[in-house]
Amino acid sequence: MGHSFQVDLRGVVDLLSHHLYASPRVYVRELLQNAVDAITARRALEESAPATVHIECAQSRLTISDSGIGLTEEQVHELLATIGRSSKRDDFGFGRHEFLGQFGIGLLSCFLVADEIQVVTRHGDAPTVYWTGYSDGRYEIGAGPDREEQGTTVTLHARRGEEAWLAPQRVTELARLFGSLLPVTVSVDETVVTGGPLPWQEGGERVRYCQEVFGFTPYDVIELDVPEAGLKGLAYVLPVAASPSARAGHRVYLKRMLLAEGAEGLLPDWAFFARCVVDGTELRPTASREALYEDSLLDQTREALGSQLRGWLVNLSRQSPARVLEFLSIHHLGVKSLALHDDEMLRLVANWWPMETNMGRLTLSEFQQRYEVIRYCATLDEFRQLAAVAAAQRLAVVNGGYTYDSELIERMPSLDPAYLVDRMDPSDITTRFHLLEKADSQAMQPFAAAAQRALDRLGCEVVLRGFDPVTLPALYLVDRDATFQRHLRETRELADEEWAGVLAAFESSTTLERPQLVFNHRNPLVRRIASLSDERLIELAVEGLYGQALLLGHHPLRPADTALLNRSFLGLLDRAVAGDSS
Numbered sequence: 001m002g003h004s005f006q007v008d009l010r011g012v013v014d015l016l017s018h019h020l021y022a023s024p025r026v027y028v029r030e031l032l033q034n035a036v037d038a039i040t041a042r043r044a045l046e047e048s049a050p051a052t053v054h055i056e057c058a059q060s061r062l063t064i065s066d067s068g069i070g071l072t073e074e075q076v077h078e079l080l081a082t083i084g085r086s087s088k089r090d091d092f093g094f095g096r097h098e099f100l101g102q103f104g105i106g107l108l109s110c111f112l113v114a115d116e117i118q119v120v121t122r123h124g125d126a127p128t129v130y131w132t133g134y135s136d137g138r139y140e141i142g143a144g145p146d147r148e149e150q151g152t153t154v155t156l157h158a159r160r161g162e163e164a165w166l167a168p169q170r171v172t173e174l175a176r177l178f179g180s181l182l183p184v185t186v187s188v189d190e191t192v193v194t195g196g197p198l199p200w201q202e203g204g205e206r207v208r209y210c211q212e213v214f215g216f217t218p219y220d221v222i223e224l225d226v227p228e229a230g231l232k233g234l235a236y237v238l239p240v241a242a243s244p245s246a247r248a249g250h251r252v253y254l255k256r257m258l259l260a261e262g263a264e265g266l267l268p269d270w271a272f273f274a275r276c277v278v279d280g281t282e283l284r285p286t287a288s289r290e291a292l293y294e295d296s297l298l299d300q301t302r303e304a305l306g307s308q309l310r311g312w313l314v315n316l317s318r319q320s321p322a323r324v325l326e327f328l329s330i331h332h333l334g335v336k337s338l339a340l341h342d343d344e345m346l347r348l349v350a351n352w353w354p355m356e357t358n359m360g361r362l363t364l365s366e367f368q369q370r371y372e373v374i375r376y377c378a379t380l381d382e383f384r385q386l387a388a389v390a391a392a393q394r395l396a397v398v399n400g401g402y403t404y405d406s407e408l409i410e411r412m413p414s415l416d417p418a419y420l421v422d423r424m425d426p427s428d429i430t431t432r433f434h435l436l437e438k439a440d441s442q443a444m445q446p447f448a449a450a451a452q453r454a455l456d457r458l459g460c461e462v463v464l465r466g467f468d469p470v471t472l473p474a475l476y477l478v479d480r481d482a483t484f485q486r487h488l489r490e491t492r493e494l495a496d497e498e499w500a501g502v503l504a505a506f507e508s509s510t511t512l513e514r515p516q517l518v519f520n521h522r523n524p525l526v527r528r529i530a531s532l533s534d535e536r537l538i539e540l541a542v543e544g545l546y547g548q549a550l551l552l553g554h555h556p557l558r559p560a561d562t563a564l565l566n567r568s569f570l571g572l573l574d575r576a577v578a579g580d581s582s
């Protein structure tokens with residue numbers, strides 16, 4: 001035998017009034033919405049019916065009167081007094097296009113600020129109905145004089161402690177906030193809160209609207225139009241960089257009623273450089289009407305809006321190079337993150353965004369035209385290590401160490417196979433170093449041995465080569481794998497036993513490549529040091545050059561390196577001062 005669910009009325013009323021909404025302020029919106037819907041319903045039958053909503057507030061009491069369709073007694077029982085029943089759905093239960101409401105629960109939000117809701121309503125020539133609903137789930141039908149005009153008046157008396165929500169100034173503010181764009185005349189006491197131009201309409205004061213509502217002067221204004229969502233609006237481009245992770249909220253209206261001042265999910269994630277004001281007739285609200293409902297239409301809308309922003313950008317790059325450069329200087333991170341998946345944006349970055357290279361700032365296109373291969377360092381440290389040396393050897397290198405840059409460079413061949421890309425490794429540069437002539441090599445042997453003895457305890461291998469620039473006496477080189485292995489070892493020494501075991505599994509079992517200190521035979525100072533006979537002085541000089549090479553390459557200094565640098569500096573100073581006084 002089938003049974004029906006039982007409903008605890010108090011619980012349901014409490015849930016739908018107190019726990020659905022983020023703030024009691026929504027009661028004004030729900031009342032406005034019902035009034036506007038009632039007018040819409042009446043106008044569908046009677047095109048020239050009046051369209052006014054009037055609110056009066058006095059002594060902790062609010063009345064809202066509309067010139068809408070009104071209700072008969074039968075409808076009052078069915079619609080007002082049945083939770084979840086709405087006159088605004090079609091035969092299939094879907095919200096009807098022309099109405100704001102759809103769920104049949106909005107009126108209950110009045111219980112956020114009052115314990116009873118009084119409704120006086122007249123439909124056509126039917127008798128006026130007096131209805132009072134209580135927050136404990138009861139309602140009464142009463143009697144009274146007939147209303148003069150067709151329509152409905154709802155009256156609330158503030159519950160103790162909630163009087164502020166019914167104060168005239170607060171109600172005026174809320175009616176203006178939610179309803180200023182509504183297509184009917186809404187007044188609160190003597191003040192009309194509707195009638196201003198729609199911000200996206202021709203001739204509207206778009207920039208001033210942005211200043212007043214969002215508090216900034218936009219870099220540019222983009223018109224938005226998505227017919228399938230009945231959406232029109234504006235996107236304001238932020239004049240300063242925004243963090244990709246800071247979600248920009250958008251001002252969203254549905255059928256000209258404010259849904260949210262900070263709605264998320266309207267634009268694709270990459271478009272964090274824009275804030276929008278939009279109105280849509282087809283998008284759906286969540287039941288609390290505080291956010292957009294995630295459905296396939298919202299997906300399509302997001303995509304359409306994304307492509308409109310993209311179109312604006314592409315246009316900008318065609319029409320105004322100076323503006324596109326200015327835009328990129330503010331919002332390059334957003335554009336780059338988009339370029340990770342979007343060829344058009346990648347082209348934009350490649351053609352317009354000047355990257356850091358050891359030959360000065362160049363776009364990837366310029367770089368490719370000049371040097372054919374886009375050779376890049378994947379980290380800032382590698383770039384710093386190699387930029388100067390590579391430049392002296394006429395080897396052009398891009399710094400791919402900034403956010404997204406390496407990934408974008410790697411993606412270039414998929415845009416155009418003519419782009420050749422090569423990730424540079426510090427050890428690659430050694431192939432451009434020249435081996436020493438046999439005689440030179442022999443002559444340098446004692447120096448090489450002394451230098452190796454000095455640096456052995458630091459785990460560094462001494463190498464002698466000739467390379468440009470001649471002004472550089474020594475270069476410290478670590479290759480990627482060796483750096484990784486060194487970090488691993490250092491972490492293992494600090495980690496507890498369990499972790500150390502896990503980390504050990506990553507350590508390469510082959511003998512580790514040691515970092516190298518490459519002395520430049522072409523450098524006169526190096527040659528002079530090599531010719532010294534005082535072994536202690538050689539040691540001090542080698543240690544000094546080691547420390548300087550570390551600093552030059554922006555390598556981290558370990559405590560042992562710092563100690564060595566100090567010792568060498570003081571030792572050399574000591575020699576210099578002692579030599580002078582003797």
Ligand SMILES: Nc1ncnc2c1ncn2[C@@H]1O[C@H](COP(=O)(O)OP(=O)(O)OP(=O)(O)O)[C@@H](O)[C@H]1O
Nearest residue numbers: 034035038079086087101102103104105106107152
């Ligand atoms: N001012 C009014 N004039 C005429 N009918 C009204 C008025 N206010 C409420 N109603 C009737 O009461 C029903 C219930 O209203 P309620 O605000 O609870 O829900 P809704 O507007 O249908 O949907 P939602 O929960 O989305 O707001 C409405 O569908 C409407 O038929």
